[in-house]
Amino acid sequence: MKYRMNQRTKDKISILGVGSSCISEASEKEAVQALEMAVEQGVNYFDMAAGAAGCFSYYGKALERVRKNIFYQIHFGADYATGEYGWTTRLDTVKASLDWQLGQLKTDYIDYGFIHCLDEESDWNAYQKEGVLAYIQRLKEQGVVKHIGLSSHTPGMVHKALDTGLVDMLMFSINPGYDYQHGELANGSTSERMELYRRCEAEGVGISVMKAFSAGQLLDEKSSPFGKALTEYQCIQYALDMPGVLTVLPGIRGVKDMKRILGFLDASKKEKDYSVLAALTPQVTDGTCVYCNHCQPCPAGLNVGLINKYYDLARSGDALAKGHYEKLQKKAEDCIGCGHCDQRCPFHVKQTFKMEQIAAYFKE
Incomplete structure (x- = not known):
């Protein structure tokens, strides 16, 4: 358990x-x-x-x-x-x-x-x-x-x-x-x-x-x-x-x-x-990360779903989210832009672009 x-x-x-x-x-x-x-x-x-x-x-x-x-x-x-x-x-x-x-x-x-x-x-x-x-x-x-x-x-x-x-x-x-x-x-x-x-x-x-x-x-x-x-x-x-x-x-x-x-x-x-679910609810889910990590494994070792979750929580006012993000061994800035996650994401999220956004957000 x-x-x-x-x-x-x-x-x-x-x-x-x-x-x-x-x-x-x-x-x-x-x-x-x-x-x-x-x-x-x-x-x-x-x-x-x-x-x-x-x-x-x-x-x-x-x-x-x-x-x-x-x-x-x-x-x-x-x-x-x-x-x-x-x-x-x-x-x-x-x-x-x-x-x-x-x-x-x-x-x-x-x-x-x-x-x-x-x-x-x-x-x-x-x-x-x-x-x-x-x-x-x-x-x-x-x-x-x-x-x-x-x-x-x-x-x-x-x-x-x-x-x-x-x-x-x-x-x-x-x-x-x-x-x-x-x-x-x-x-x-x-x-x-x-x-x-x-x-x-x-x-x-x-x-x-x-x-x-x-x-x-x-x-x-x-x-x-x-x-x-x-x-x-x-x-x-x-x-x-x-x-x-x-x-x-x-x-x-x-x-x-x-x-x-x-x-x-x-x-x-x-x-x-x-x-x-991406194929069953395309109009609702398209372009939205639901943290399913179907994009794994990342060639650069990023936990893409967790990075997105901490980003969303930080923007929602979670005071602890930034600290959790900072403790990750691999962060958004470590993305190598290979496009592996973009190709695998069933919800059509452009994760390589998201990683750029997230990296910039947490550097502010």
Whole structure:
């Protein structure tokens, strides 16, 4: 397992986590076995926006003994009083749901307490008016909530929450469909969504990724908006390559799903290569570096994708990006202009010209 650090909290988070939307469909025995397998393979981040109430006791049974080694992402606003997932901004209901969830999970603290499903201006107003936001802040002062986060599908609302300075972690829907303006939850343009990811990285706010497969639509040629199926591993790698992303949280139904997701760790670069997107979304992606490093290997030894990422982050206001760039063994100025990357880039980026731009920018 590989880990990435949340710069605001200093937590080291596994690049693969577990989402809980489907695990209630499994038996307790099956679910516990899958969760224990996840921990044994280094998974330490678990999202609790569950599809139904049943799975909370599964987590309590499977993970109580390793509680201090894992992180729970728990949502203030997700309600399971009916046995199925529900959503509320009523403070009394939020409190009751939270107490029940902690009891089922056999824990007395929350690693990441999330403002849940903040998609509309009215949601933000309700969470404040009903006192839910203040409640989360009080729990943080008491040490019950370690860090505050939010889940959303709307870039504009995320920016509004980030402006408060309260947010340490964001759960956001990231996949090629949404980023390239395909799907019901494809809120914001490609550039607006990328700007959000860059802001999160610049401010040290980690991103946990939901809907990496667009609820399975991207995995089926018939339902894919691109007319071609992508693989789980391509979607996971795509999300992990976005700025700010720490972990991807696929939903699992049992041991078979868990084994398959963990297979990403040993998959080849070819299996994870999502450069096929250039042919599927030419009007959106043409001329834009998405850091896929399909141009590798560089004859001069440059990490072209990483150089572009630090350049984009620096221009977005990331105070640390220039320092990261300066630590690279090979920088843009070391480009020999051979044109190898220009020929290989599936997104038709003129990287030799970009290297000149980037070198000049960091010399200023």
